Amino acid sequence: MKTLHLKLKGMGCAACVTKIEKVINSTPGVIECNVNFASEEATVKYNPNQANDETFQKAISKAGYQAFPLENIQPETIDIEEENQQKQQQKLKLKVIFGGIISSILVLGSLPMMLGINLFFIPSWLHNPWWQLILTTPVLFWCGKSFFVGAIKSAKYFDANMNTLVALGTGFAYLYSLFLTVTGTVFPEFLASKNLKIELYYETAAVVITLILLGRLFEHNAKGKTREAIKKLIGLQPQMARIIRNEETIDIPIKQVQIGDIILVRPGEKIPVDGVIIEGNSQVDESMITGESMLVNKEKSDEVVGATINKTGSFKFQALRVGKDTVLAQIIQLVKEAQGSKAPIQRIADKVTGWFVPSVIVIAVVTFIIWNWQGNTTLSLITTVSVLIIACPCALGLATPTSIMVGTGIGAEIGILFKNAESLELAHQIKTIILDKTGTITRGKPTVINYITTAGIANGNELNLLTLAASIEQNSEHPLGKAIVDYAKSQEIGNGTKSFSKSIPNCQKFEAFPGKGVAGFVEEKAIKIGTLRWMKELEIDTKVLETQAQSWEKDSQTVVWLAVDEKIEALFGIADGLKPSSAEAVNTLERMGLEVVMLTGDNQQTANAIAREVGITKVISEVRPEEKAMEVKRLQEDTKGKKAKIVAMVGDGINDAPALAMADVGIAIGTGTDVAMAASDITLISGDLQGIVAAIKLSQATINNIRQNLFFAFIYNTLGIPIAAGILYSLFGILLNPAIAGFAMAMSSVSVVTNALRLRKFKVDF
Numbered sequence: 001m002k003t004l005h006l007k008l009k010g011m012g013c014a015a016c017v018t019k020i021e022k023v024i025n026s027t028p029g030v031i032e033c034n035v036n037f038a039s040e041e042a043t044v045k046y047n048p049n050q051a052n053d054e055t056f057q058k059a060i061s062k063a064g065y066q067a068f069p070l071e072n073i074q075p076e077t078i079d080i081e082e083e084n085q086q087k088q089q090q091k092l093k094l095k096v097i098f099g100g101i102i103s104s105i106l107v108l109g110s111l112p113m114m115l116g117i118n119l120f121f122i123p124s125w126l127h128n129p130w131w132q133l134i135l136t137t138p139v140l141f142w143c144g145k146s147f148f149v150g151a152i153k154s155a156k157y158f159d160a161n162m163n164t165l166v167a168l169g170t171g172f173a174y175l176y177s178l179f180l181t182v183t184g185t186v187f188p189e190f191l192a193s194k195n196l197k198i199e200l201y202y203e204t205a206a207v208v209i210t211l212i213l214l215g216r217l218f219e220h221n222a223k224g225k226t227r228e229a230i231k232k233l234i235g236l237q238p239q240m241a242r243i244i245r246n247e248e249t250i251d252i253p254i255k256q257v258q259i260g261d262i263i264l265v266r267p268g269e270k271i272p273v274d275g276v277i278i279e280g281n282s283q284v285d286e287s288m289i290t291g292e293s294m295l296v297n298k299e300k301s302d303e304v305v306g307a308t309i310n311k312t313g314s315f316k317f318q319a320l321r322v323g324k325d326t327v328l329a330q331i332i333q334l335v336k337e338a339q340g341s342k343a344p345i346q347r348i349a350d351k352v353t354g355w356f357v358p359s360v361i362v363i364a365v366v367t368f369i370i371w372n373w374q375g376n377t378t379l380s381l382i383t384t385v386s387v388l389i390i391a392c393p394c395a396l397g398l399a400t401p402t403s404i405m406v407g408t409g410i411g412a413e414i415g416i417l418f419k420n421a422e423s424l425e426l427a428h429q430i431k432t433i434i435l436d437k438t439g440t441i442t443r444g445k446p447t448v449i450n451y452i453t454t455a456g457i458a459n460g461n462e463l464n465l466l467t468l469a470a471s472i473e474q475n476s477e478h479p480l481g482k483a484i485v486d487y488a489k490s491q492e493i494g495n496g497t498k499s500f501s502k503s504i505p506n507c508q509k510f511e512a513f514p515g516k517g518v519a520g521f522v523e524e525k526a527i528k529i530g531t532l533r534w535m536k537e538l539e540i541d542t543k544v545l546e547t548q549a550q551s552w553e554k555d556s557q558t559v560v561w562l563a564v565d566e567k568i569e570a571l572f573g574i575a576d577g578l579k580p581s582s583a584e585a586v587n588t589l590e591r592m593g594l595e596v597v598m599l600t601g602d603n604q605q606t607a608n609a610i611a612r613e614v615g616i617t618k619v620i621s622e623v624r625p626e627e628k629a630m631e632v633k634r635l636q637e638d639t640k641g642k643k644a645k646i647v648a649m650v651g652d653g654i655n656d657a658p659a660l661a662m663a664d665v666g667i668a669i670g671t672g673t674d675v676a677m678a679a680s681d682i683t684l685i686s687g688d689l690q691g692i693v694a695a696i697k698l699s700q701a702t703i704n705n706i707r708q709n710l711f712f713a714f715i716y717n718t719l720g721i722p723i724a725a726g727i728l729y730s731l732f733g734i735l736l737n738p739a740i741a742g743f744a745m746a747m748s749s750v751s752v753v754t755n756a757l758r759l760r761k762f763k764v765d766f
Contacts, residue, residue: 099210169388208742215746280315399709407702423681427699450573
């Protein structure tokens with residue numbers, strides 16, 4: 001399967017979406033097609049053995065539209081698109097200004113006819129039908145050219161859309177006025193015989209075109225704001241990189257960076273691409289990628305992500321991923337795909353727009369016949385034009401995609417990536433959250449969580465002991481040794497200064513004993529760090545701390561002993577520590593009414609200990625990787641074996657991938673494996689479980705916004721069409737002016753997009 005992204009041109013309204021999707025889906029080899037009216041883009045998944053890019057371009061061209069392949073998004077691509085958008089905006093603005101001036105003159109000249117009185121301050125030449133014809137023609141056929149061209153194209157393919165409605169409405173008013181103008185001048189007796197008054201509607205045609213263009217101008221401005229998340233993400237990418245080649249430092253464009261290049265980054269600079277530090281250390285601001293505001297310590301062997309900001313020190317790193325393979329590029333692509341996908345709720349609007357325009361044309365014809373049959377030609381004309389103008393399917397077409405674009409964009413900004421619109425919609429329906437333990441609830445790496453000395457840790461001696469332990473363990477590759485070194489570096493003493501502002505002393509005669517521990521000499525002291533069994537083999541007395549060691553072991557901690565000169569001096573209690581927000585996140589999820597379950601392959605004692613710490617009461621432990629998916633399925637089903645509730649699985653490892661795929665909503669921890677993220681529907685880049693809460697609340701806010709948009713769009717057309725057809729005139733003598741109908745139609749789309757933009761104010765309060 002291959003995925004193709006196309007930029008579309010020539011779409012007039014939501015009815016065009018239905019047509020293009022129908023054309024593409026009928027092409028052999030197509031698996032799925034989604035057309036986004038808001039972004040004017042199409043995403044096609046197809047079998048490359050049966051079709052290619054040109055196949056779809058030709059099919060779309062035959063349908064009366066244009067399509068261009070969208071390459072990988074680059075800053076220059078966005079710049080070109082922005083430039084084209086600005087040119088279109090300027091042209092549209094010019095047409096609105098021109099149409100506004102002419103329409104004002106025409107309305108002023110038509111006032112005597114509308115009011116039935118002669119107004120002395122209005123020049124007589126403004127009343128002249130021929131002068132009104134001359135003024136109206138450029139508004140109709142220059143300002144409104146796109147409507148008529150679009151309508152003609154649609155007619156060629158026996159189709160109808162918003163262009164058809166506008167062209168029919170304004171064209172009808174213009175031609176009727178032209179007929180009266182010519183006949184009134186050449187054959188006035190004909191009009192008298194038919195009892196027809198010269199009531200012209202030039203101003204109606206001009207005002208309607210101008211108002212619809214004004215609405216389109218507002219709509220374009222608002223739609224542009226829905227793409228701001230993508231623009232911000234692309235804007236994060238630096239343009240230049242400082243690389244070291246042949247012992248020479250040079251600045252080159254980001255495009256020329258190759259995998260394996262050595263790159264120098266100074267304080268305050270953006271990191272150009274993804275890589276691994278080979279020299280130096282610093283603190284890095286990763287907030288634009290993860291949404292986390294805290295600086296992250298980076299040192300040798302740590303990975304860095306392109307577009308993040310180096311804050312304090314300088315370092316050199318080797319490029320691992322460049323171009324479209326960087327984390328930022330993948331995030332941008334994922335957001336683009338999510339914005340172009342369709343939520344299940346959109347299918348309602350799609351079904352309606354499929355038959356909407358033809359139905360409106362039928363209603364307009366019936367309206368004309370009914371009022372004309374009653375002998376009121378003027379009323380039949382006004383109501384027919386109003387029906388054609390007011391009935392716009394654009395609001396329906398924009399209701400869902402604009403909200404999806406804003407919602408997925410907001411998610412990306414706060415470190416939550418939705419795979420598609422369906423996962424965004426489904427998230428708020430989750431009833432059960434299944435959490436993996438290692439790397440999800442816990443940090444996924446051993447951490448010193450307890451430390452005690454024989455003399456008590458409050459006597460100041462612990463600083464020297466930690467220095468001795470770190471000196472030995474910095475030579476070890478064992479995860480427990482790294483945990484001790486990290487703990488030693490993180491500690492502070494009484495005056496608040498860092499314990500290890502100075503370098504850790506070197507050790508001599510380092511030796512590792514597999515399965516037992518490590519040994520060496522530091523400052524002429526013999527240091528041994530290892531297991532209780534090894535200490536007893538060495539005949540070192542351990543009674544002084546054995547009670548404490550047994551207590552920690554009951555809490556599923558790994559106990560490491562420290563001996564100095566053959567005497568026990570301290571204990572380290574090491575465990576896979578909880579993430580800082582895990583307990584709070586679990587508590588919040590339960591307050592939201594969700595069932596929280598821990599699913600892990602660890603033994604029951606360890607699993608229960610972790611569950612108690614975070615407040616989870618339901619634990620499923622000692623589950624093999626292949627069994628995790630079955631446990632997810634079991635939780636989805638009721639007692640009769642039928643699917644009863646929406647279940648989300650949260651995990652970070654390869655062993656979680658089957659369970660993530662089985663769940664209704666798979667949520668991957670972004671700090672985990674690529675396999676887990678590929679199998680998931682939502683990715684939490686930062687790895688913070690509070691992201692689950694944010695994802696669910698963002699889903700709820702987005703779906704509520706979509707429902708508001710759809711309600712407004714349906715109500716607008718449900719009420720607007722009967723009023724335009726003259727139902728209020730027959731009851732109360734109130735008639736809708738076509739110009740007001742045009743304004744209402746234009747504002748309906750603007751209102752929907754503006755409402756969608758309210759999502760940009762989304763905030764999560766935990």
